[in-house]
Every structure is written in structure tokens, then in C-alpha cells.
Amino acid sequence: MAKVKYFYNPHKLKFETVKISWLTKALRIFGFVCASVVAGFLFLVAAYTTIDSPKEKQLKREIRNYQLQMELMDNKVSQLSAVLNELQEKDAHIYRAIFEADPIPGTVRQGGFGGVEKYRQLEGYIGSDQIIAVQKKLDMLGSQVYIQSKSFDELAKMAANKTEFIASIPAIQPVSNKKLRSMASGFGYRLHPIYKTHKMHTGIDFTAPSGTPIYATGNGIIETVELGHRGYGNHVIINHGFGYETLYAHMKKVVAKPGRKVKRGELIGYIGSTGTSTAPHLHYEVMKNGKKINPINYFFNDLTPAEYDQVREIASQPTQSFD
Numbered sequence: 001m002a003k004v005k006y007f008y009n010p011h012k013l014k015f016e017t018v019k020i021s022w023l024t025k026a027l028r029i030f031g032f033v034c035a036s037v038v039a040g041f042l043f044l045v046a047a048y049t050t051i052d053s054p055k056e057k058q059l060k061r062e063i064r065n066y067q068l069q070m071e072l073m074d075n076k077v078s079q080l081s082a083v084l085n086e087l088q089e090k091d092a093h094i095y096r097a098i099f100e101a102d103p104i105p106g107t108v109r110q111g112g113f114g115g116v117e118k119y120r121q122l123e124g125y126i127g128s129d130q131i132i133a134v135q136k137k138l139d140m141l142g143s144q145v146y147i148q149s150k151s152f153d154e155l156a157k158m159a160a161n162k163t164e165f166i167a168s169i170p171a172i173q174p175v176s177n178k179k180l181r182s183m184a185s186g187f188g189y190r191l192h193p194i195y196k197t198h199k200m201h202t203g204i205d206f207t208a209p210s211g212t213p214i215y216a217t218g219n220g221i222i223e224t225v226e227l228g229h230r231g232y233g234n235h236v237i238i239n240h241g242f243g244y245e246t247l248y249a250h251m252k253k254v255v256a257k258p259g260r261k262v263k264r265g266e267l268i269g270y271i272g273s274t275g276t277s278t279a280p281h282l283h284y285e286v287m288k289n290g291k292k293i294n295p296i297n298y299f300f301n302d303l304t305p306a307e308y309d310q311v312r313e314i315a316s317q318p319t320q321s322f323d
């Protein structure tokens with residue numbers, strides 16, 4: 001039974017039934033429905049923003065897991081960087097020093113991370129900062145490893161050449177001089193035996209009887225064989241490569257042939273007194289990049305340290321040269 005509503009009519013002094021039109025009823029129902037919908041919507045919004053759905057819960061778990069993985073990767077990259085640093089130190093201070101290679105500038109070794117633009121696509125996500133930081137570290141590590149491997153390539157080449165270099169560089173005395181009595185005059189200003197003035201003596205003189213064998217002091221190629229030169233007389237020049245040449249002057253007889261390879265210790269001729277020479281002797285010169293240098297520093301293969309001191313002493317005396 002529908003509820004009947006009454007109201008008190010003061011004019012008629014009696015209660016009368018309230019008559020509600022259909023329109024009013026319809027509006028009321030509509031209003032109620034609207035309010036319910038709005039209330040429901042607000043409730044859902046509140047629920048969605050405060051309570052996670054199972055899927056959201058799972059996604060959040062995954063994100064946490066990724067972040068953890070990223071931290072572990074970051075640690076691993078830092079460890080690798082430390083190992084690479086040690087390699088770089090060894091490379092710079094040991095390997096490159098041994099092979100007399102130019103050092104690699106620190107700025108080059110550091111390597112780059114490829115500009116800001118490259119990481120823009122990684123921006124705007126949860127954990128972007130972490131991902132970009134790890135990515136930058138990885139990129140730097142990559143370029144540092146590349147530079148390091150290039151350095152090792154260079155050193156490997158140098159090591160291969162070093163054997164040849166050691167065999168080629170002048171390193172023995174050009175005449176047999178076990179008792180060290182052959183060395184007569186050193187490199188430097190010496191009284192010239194013919195001009196009787198102090199002149200720069202650009203080599204070392206070894207005295208020995210005419211016909212004493214003369215040996216190549218390092219591996220190389222016979223560059224010059226010249227007979228009857230006014231100053232040097234019969235002489236030989238050997239090109240050892242790496243900028244080194246040696247000259248052997250005043251020979252009695254030359255056995256070396258131009259263009260032929262020689263090994264250290266190989267016979268190239270015999271002591272004589274041809275050219276400007278006052279007595280049988282070998283005038284021996286060492287040249288580095290075209291400049292005549294003191295041969296005393298190139299006898300290290302066949303002298304003990306004590307003998308070397310003695311030779312230095314003899315070579316430094318202001319004796320008269322033989323040519």
C-alpha cells in the first residue's frame with residue numbers, strides 16, 4: 001500500500017492529502033538515480049586510487065625487481081671499471097715504458113659516453129636516472145676497453161720489432177779488443193795528427209796491426225763501399241735501420257759487398273791506413289738519424305760494467321787522434 005502524505009491547510013483548518021504529480025515523481029526518481037551514479041563513481045575512483053589491483057601489484061613487484069637488477073648491474077660495471085683501471089695503469093707505467101712508447105693522454109684514455117642526445121629516449125620513465133647512469137658507465141667502459149686494446153696492438157707490434165731492433169742496433173766493438181788496448185782516441189775535440197789543431201773527432205779510433213779483421217757491429221745492409229776516398233780512405237757504411245748507421249774507415253781491404261745483408265760480428269774488411277791516416281787504425285763512427293754520436297754508448301754487448309768504465313776512461317783522454 002502506497003504511503004499517503006497529508007498536510008495541514010490553515011485556511012480550511014483541516015488536514016488534506018498531498019497530491020504528487022507524475023512529473024514530480026519522475027523527477028525524484030531521476031534525481032535519485034543520478035545521485036547513486038555519482039556516488040558510485042566517486043566510490044570507484046577512491047577505490048582505484050587507493051587500492052592496487054592484482055595486476056598493479058604484480059607490475060610493482062616487477063619494477064622493484066628490475067630496479068634491484070639494475071643496481072646489481074651498476075655494481076658489476078663499477079667492478080669491471082676498477083679492473084680496467086688496473087690494466088691501464090700497468091699499460092701506462094710498465095708496458096709502454098718498456099717499449100719506450102709515447103704515453104696515451106689521460107683525456108683520450110677516459111673515453112666518452114656519446115653525448116646527451118643519445119640518452120634522451122631513456123628519459124621519462126620510473127628509474128630513468130638509474131638506467132641512464134648505468135648506460136653511460138657502460139658506454140665509457142666500452143670506449144676505454146677499445147682504447148686499451150688499441151694500445152696493446154701497438155705494443156705487440158713494438159715487441160715484434162724490438163727483437164729486430166736489438167739485433168740491429170750497433171752494440172759491439174768493431175775489432176777484437178778483449179784487452180782493451182786497441183782504443184786509441186775517443187769522440188770529441190782532439191789534436192789532429194796532420195793539421196796539428198784541435199778538431200772535432202767524430203768517431204773512435206782503434207789501433208791494431210794492418211790486416212786485423214773488422215766486424216759489423218749490428219745487423220744491417222751494406223749501404224756504401226767506397227775505395228780511395230781522400231779522407232776516410234777505403235771505407236764501408238752499414239745501414240742498421242731504426243735511424244742507425246755505422247762507418248768503418250781507412251781499411252786496407254774491404255770484403256763487404258754493397259747492398260748485401262750483414263749480421264753483427266760478420267767480417268767486413270781489414271785494418272789499414274788508407275786516406276788521411278798516420279798509422280794502421282780503424283776510425284769508427286755511429287750515426288743516429290744522420291747525426292754523428294759517441295760510439296762509446298754502443299758497446300754494451302761485449303763489455304762488462306768494469307770494462308765499460310775502463311773504455312770510457314781511455315776514450316775520454318785528450319789523446320791525439322789518428323786521422
Ligand SMILES: [Zn+2]
Nearest residue numbers: 204205283323
Ligand atoms: Zn778517427
